[in-house]
Amino acid sequence: MKSIHSPIDVDTDDRCRPVRLYWRSNTYHVSRILDRWVLQNRWWAREEKRLYVLVEASLAAGEPVAGKAVQHLELYLKTSAVGSGNEWTLARVVD
Amino acid sequence: MARLSWYVVFVHLHTRSWFSFGAGGSSPEALVTRAAELGQPALGLTDLHGVYGMVRFQKACKAMGIHAVVGSEVLVDGSPLVLLARSPAGYRDLCSLLTRAHLASAGLQDGDLALLGERMAMSGARSVADVGRLVSANADFANPDSESPDSSAPSGFGPSDVDDDPSNAPNVGEIRFVGSGDTMTPLNILPTPKRPVPTVTLELLGTYADDLICLTAGRSGTLWQLTSRRQDTAAISWLRTLREIFDDSPGHKACGRRLYVELMHGLLPEDGTVAARLHHLACTEQLPTVVTNDVRFATPxxxxxxxxxxxARLNIRVSEPHAERPRNAEAYLKSEAQLRHLLPYPDAFDRTVEIAESCRVDLVPEYITPPAAIIPAGKTARSYLTELCDAGLQDLYAPDQRAAAQAQYDRELKVITDLELEEFFLVVHEVVSVARQRGIRCAGRGSAANSIIAFLLRITAVDPIRHNLLFERFLHGERKGTPDIDVDFDADRRDEVIDWMERRFGIEQTAMTATLITYKLRLALRDVAKALGWPMPKVDALSQTVPSGLANEVTEYREPIQSVLGDAPLVDLLLERVADLHLCPRHLGLHSGGMVLSRKPLSHFTPIQVSANGVKMVTFDKEDVEAMGLVKLDVLGLRMMACLSEGAALVHRHEGIEIDFETLPLDDPGVYELICSGQTVTLFQIESQGQMHLIAQNQPECFDDLVAEVALFRPGPLQSGMIHPFIRRRRGLEPVVYEHPSLEPILADTYGVILFQEQILDVAHRFAGMSLSDADDFRQLMSKTHDPVRMGQMGVQFIAGAIAKGVPPPIAESVFEKVSHFVGYGFCRSHAAAFAQTVYHSAWMKRYHPAAHLAAFMQHRPGFYNLMTLEEEARRFSIPTLLPTVDESTARYDLVRLSDGRLGIRKPLTSIKGLAEEAVEQILWARLAGPFRSVEDLATRVPDLDRRDLDALAKSGALDTLTGSSRRALWETGVVANRRDAGGDRSHQPSLFDMPLLMEEDVPDLPVLSAAERLSWDYRSTGAGRVHPITLARRHLNDMGIPTIESCQRTMVLPGDGTSPKATSNDLQGPVVTLAGVVIMRQRPPTAKGFMFVTLEDETSFIQVIVHPKIYEQYYELLIKPALLFKGPLQATGTWRALLAKEVWPLEGVFGGYAGFPSAAGHQNAGDAGKQVVRAGQALEGDGSGDDLAKIAAGGSVFRSRTRRTG
Known part of the structure; x- marks a missing residue:
């Protein structure tokens, strides 16, 4: 598990599900959504809810990256950003 | 329940409300409302470790037309399971399981419940741990083979055997007291940090599982945990273990499926995966699944x-992570669609409906389950009740009064019969009869005093015909639930009554009611501030800035809160969160006197828990108990009742006079003269300064006046401004007017003002046309609720009803305005009348037997003045209070015939601080063999008196008759104790060859105690001095022209000052005076708008000092001092005086001004040869803090004697 916490561009479908990811000059095609969850901890700091998604993705060109055909990537979106465009964050890459 | 609608395929079965006490976030009503909004026709409530909210839940479900499913989340061998009751039998089993879980948590076993019938107070136990020791000690004692070292008696059960360190007692919970004045009772707090979590074993679950349905619980459940860790083998094993218990195979005595695998998705990582694995597991094991959301709150x-x-429950800050804290807000009551989106298992949804339909338990019946009365053979409850009442009618009413009484009696009997309450009245009659047979003084009060049947049965002593009392306030055909009867018993003997009731009605059929403690302002502020991370000093300071009040009033105190916290960014959040805790339960406590009596075992209705001080209690409060159709009798201990009983006993013993309070005429002018003189210290309900002021204005002359006096000084009349109109009209100073003629018959005897709760009910019923039931609800609303919405709704109904009866709208609105101002508690007339009887009796005792009355009062201390004030009051009545003495004192205050024929009060040995109770017993036993001749004789004959005991006796003056002085006594006890204990064997009987423990040459010449030292020793020993502390300052005060308080009251008669009965009731202002004294009380009531009231006492009397808010701010730091000078104009009303403070000084300035802190005896410097306290064999006793005198005021004031001790 590698912690990243970096903004990432994401294309979503009409149900706000990621379909393509753009990161470090690469385009990833999301083949399936493995899991999703919601975290909402620091309410006293007025922190927003985060919607998390764990996706299985591969490079759009079909080429493996670092020897891996697919990768599991954990993304999250703050609730204020829902429906407003690209404010996704890449949280972790699951090795 | 009709079948659920066909298009609904889901019901929430696993939910917690805030009755999980810190583990659920919404009220049961909020959950029900949410379910109704979602169109779900049923809902299950499964609070943690209990069914505390179940009655409210069921009532809410009935109101919303929703089917209620009853259950609980129970720990089984440490693993949570959701258990749902299928039937009343299943509910009974669930209650039994929960009872056993809580017993286990308290360290008790099933059979120990019977032993808890023993009153812990009588056995000296202070904790459940003590009960545990009692249980084992008794078991050992009963077992001849036990290895108990002392087989002659149960051991390990005196206070000396109790571990006094609460941190070492595993089962001791916090003990707090509630109540005030006469009824103070320890509460327990459940659960306590030190008690283990309630849990049962699998084996026990098996015993009670026949009519229960089991869900495997959500994320916290063992099955979920094992499955998420992929421990499938263990998970299967657990499932199979459960299946053996909830066997649903054909031929098993319990039919139908009873074990379901719970599937949930709380939108946390891997929830979907785990749910899928669970579903697979269930299919493999051929077990049905059910969808829940493990709900913890109603909405996000x-x-x-x-x-x-x-x-707050975990005692952590919000910044601290913890496994039990929610990681998101998804555990709310979701819609079916939301859950289907997450959990694609259609069958599991169907089963929720199947389960809901199979569970049918109703805790809120439309009937009452009274306890079983003893009815003579050949009679029915009704015929026996009639027989007793007929006899009462003959005894209590003269022939010319019987017609009216009979008519009322017939009317009441019909209502009682219609409501099937005959046995209830017979039971209460039996309880009071048995108490009286045992010589235990008792009296019914409250709304029951409105009933002539209660009067005829001698439950109450108030004649409702004579006092024009309203039966409907107590009972009427439309009333829901059982009537409320409170009975006051002699506080000293209340436990005997409870013990008897448990034996008579059955251990399993009796228990105390609980009381629900909800978050109020101070506690909410503390808990929220702590959780948000403020340090404890700030938290403590915060709770001092607000009065007691409702949590949702917190924003009114923003400024003082900000003055403590500064401009912290979290202040807004703090206020928001505190307000959000309004009405939220915090914990369950023990009700001070409510005892539930049932003809069936209480486990049919409720789990039983055990408080930290070993009292059995149901897990519902009195409202819920009533809703369940159970009968509750308030068995209250009234210390004034004990005082009257003890006073009568003293009179009988010393004067040979038998007093029968029941037959005392209530019109003795001497009694009213005493009351009107303002000498009301020690009189029930009327001894406060506020009452003295009221009496000075009201001047009660007869019993009805006394009833009004008692009722006037309550929040209801106070806040609605009824007092002055009442007094002025009664005194003929303004005319009596009625806004509408229909109000005259209701308010005539209270001069047109609303004084009693019955009048609210009567006005609502007769003036506004409400039904009796609605009028009763209206009355309760006015008395208890501050809900503006509900009051607004009631107002609309009230005004509309009055208009419909022909009342002009402006008058209807005006009357409602007056009624709505009767906010806060007011007495009902019958209650005021019952209390007024006790007021009268206490006044009668003080008037005719003051010594006995004051001695009994000192014994039981039912009022709020300290011992010093009581002894001063005795002195004012020419009754000396004599020191305790080892020769004559017993364990109780007693009377002594003096040489001049007067009666004096002898203080008991138990009044000596530091003298153990056992020591007192031993002295009394040893004294039976003859008086003590010397200190040595005492120490030898009572060898268990240790050094501390002997010193305490010496310093109190109890040995003065043996030694001539306390200082010499202290020296002698030191020498004797040292030599006796050095001998090694205290019980050694002296022989001819033994040297005496004390010889004359052992005692040097010792200086006499100074007045200040004597005062100091007296206060430390017995809480009061032989002289008043101000006596020591009197010369200096005289030098400064400061008069005594009594002379000020006596000699400063102001022109037209209102001493004439016909004078104005307005307070008059008199000349400016300066008075000095000890502060014996400080009050700053929330209703007083910032005024403080200080009671100042000197050696002659006491007076109320009124401190305006501006003066309070100016002298705030001085006002907390124990002895003060006040200057200001006198205020007079009749014989009552007060001083309006304009300037304040500390009293110690009287003794030499500002050159340090000189002693009261005039010594200025540390080098002065002050008086010495010399003890044999020991260094000088130091009192490092300089706090020489014991606390003398209820508020903890200390009068500082400045005697320096040099050693």
Missing amino acids: ANWRRYDLLTC
């Missing part, structure tokens, strides 16, 4: 409240 908006409550 309640999530923060839930997290905060969790933090």
Whole structure:
């Protein structure tokens, strides 16, 4: 598990599900959504809810990256950003 | 329940409300409302470790037309399971399981419940741990083979055997007291940090599982945990273990499926995966699945409240992570669609409906279950009740009064019969009869005093015909639930009554009611501030800035709160969260006197828990108990009742006079003269300064006046401004007017003002045309609720009803305005009348037997003045209070015939601080063999008196008759104790060859105690001095022209000052005076708008000092001092005086001004040869803090003697 916490561009479908990811000059095609969850901890700091998604993705060109055909990537979106465009964050890459 | 609608395929079965006490975030009503909004026709409530909210839940479900499913989340061998009751039998089994879980948590076993019938107070136990020791000690004692070292008696059960360190007693919970004045009772707090979590074993579950349905619980459940860790083998094993218990195979005595695998998805990582694995597991094991959301709150908006409550329960800050804290806000009551989106298992949804339909338990019946009365053979309850009442009618009413009484009696009997309450009245009659047979003084009060049947049965002593009392306030055909009867018993003997009731009605059929403690302002502020991370000093300071009040009033105190916290960014959040805790339960406590009596075992209705001080209690409060159709009798201990009983006993013993309070005429002018003189210290209900002021204005002359006096000084009349109109009209100073003629018959005897709760009910019924039931609800609303919405709704109904009866709208609105101002508690007339009887009796005792009355009062201390004030009051009545003495004192205050024929009060040995109770017993036993001749004789004959005991006796003056002085006594006890204990064997009987423990040459010449030292020793020993502390300052005060308080009251008669009965009731202002004294009380009531009231006492009397808010601010730091000078104009009303403070000084300035802190005896410097306290064999006794005198005021004031001790 590698912690990243970096903004990432994401294309979503009409149900706000990621379909393509753009990161470090690469385009990833999301083949399936493995899991999703919601975290909402620091309410006293007025922190927003985060919607998390764990996706299985591969490079759009079909080429493996670092020897891996697919990768599991954990993304999250703050609730204020829902429906407003690209404010996704890449949280972790699951090795 | 009709079948659920066909298009509904889901019901929430696993939910917690805030009755999980810190583990649930919404009220049961909020959950029900949410379910109704979602169109779900049923809902299950499964609070943690209990069914505390179940009655409210069922009532809410009935109101919303929703089917209620009853259950609980129970720990089984440490693993939570959701158990749902299928039937009343299943509910009974669930209650039994929960009872056993809580017993186990308290360290008790099933059979120990019977032993808890023993009153812990009588056995000296202070904790459940003590009960545990008692249980084992008794078991050992009963077992001849036990290895108990002392087989002659149960051991390990005196206070000396109790571990006094609460941190070492595993089962001691916090003990707090509630009540005030006469009825103070220890509460327990459940659960306590030190008690293990309630849990049962699998084996026990098996015993009670026949009519229960089991869900495997959500994320916290063992099955979920094992499955998430992929421990499938263990998970299967667990499932199979459960299946053996909830066997649903054909031929098993319990039919139908009873074990379901719970599937949930709380939108946390891997929830979907785990749910899928669970579903697979269930299919493999051929077990049905069911969908839940493991609900912890009704809507997402309640999530923060839930997290905060969790933090408060765990005693952590919000910044600290914890496994039990929610990681998101998804555990709310979701819609079926939301859950289907997450959990694609259609069958599991169907089963929720199947389960809901199979569970049918109704806790809120439309009937009452009274306890079983003893009815003579050949009679029915009704015929026996009639027989007793007929006899009462003959005894209590003269022939010319019987017609009216009979008519009322017939009317009441019909209502009682229609409501099937005959046995209830017979039971209460039996309880009071048995108490009286045992010589235990008792009296019914409250709304029951409105009933002539209660009067005829001698339950109450108030004649409702004579006092024009309203039966409907107590009972009427439309009333829901059981009537409320309170009975006051002699506080000293109340436990005997409870013991008897448990034996008579059955251990399993009796228990005390609980009381629900909800978050109020101070506690909410503390818990929220702590959770938000403020340090404890700030938290403590915060709770001092607000009065007691409602949590949702917190924003009114923003400024003082900000003055403590500064401009912290979290202040807004703090206020928001505190307000959000309004009405939220915090914990369950023990009701001070409510005892539930049932003809069936209480486990049919409720789990039983055990308080930290070993009292059995149901897990519902009195409202819920009533809703369940159970009968509750309030068995209250009234210390004034004990005082009257003891006073009568003293009179009988010393004067040979038998007093029968029941037959005392209530019109003795001497009694009213005493009351009107303002000498009301020690009189029930009327000894406060406020009451003295009221009496000075009202001047009660007869019993009805006394009833009004008692009722006037309550929040209801106070806040509605009824007092002055009442007094002025009664005194003929203004005319009596009625806004509408229909109000005259209701308010005539209270001069047109609303004084009693019955009048609210009567006005609502007769003036506004409400039904009796609605009028009763209206009355309760006016008395208890501050809900503006409900009051607004009631107002609309009230005004509309009055208009419909022909009342002009402006008058209807005006009357409602007056009624609505009767906010806060007011007495009902019958209650005021019952209390007024006790007022009268206490006044009668003080008037005719003051010594006995004051001695009994000192013994039981039912009032709020300290011992010093009581002894001063005795002195004012020419009754000396004599020191305790080892020769004559017993364990109780007693009377002594003096040489001049007067009666004096002898203080008991138990009044000596530091003298153990056992020591007192031993002295009394040893004295039976003859008086003590010397200190040595005492120490030898009572060898268990240790050094501390002997010193305490010496310093109190109890040995003065043996030694001539306390200082010499202290020297002698030191020498004797040292030599006796050095001998090694205290019980050694002296022989001819033994040297005496004390010889004359052992005692040097010792200086006499100074007045200040004597005062100091007296206060430390017995809480009061032989002289008043101000006596020591009197010369200096005289030099400064400061008069005594009594002379000020006596000689400063102001022109037209109102001493004439016909004078104005307005307070008059008199000349400016300066008075000095000890502060014996400080009050700053929330209703007083910032005024403080100080009671100042000197050696002659006491006076109320009124401190305006501006003066309070100016002299705040001085006003907390124990002895003060006040200057200001006198205020007079009749014989009552007060001083309006304009300037304040500390009293110690009287003794030499500002050159340090000189002693009261005039010594200025540390080098002065002050008086010495010399003890044999020991260094000088130091009192490092300089706090030489014991606390003398209820508020903890200390009068500082400045005697320096040099050693």
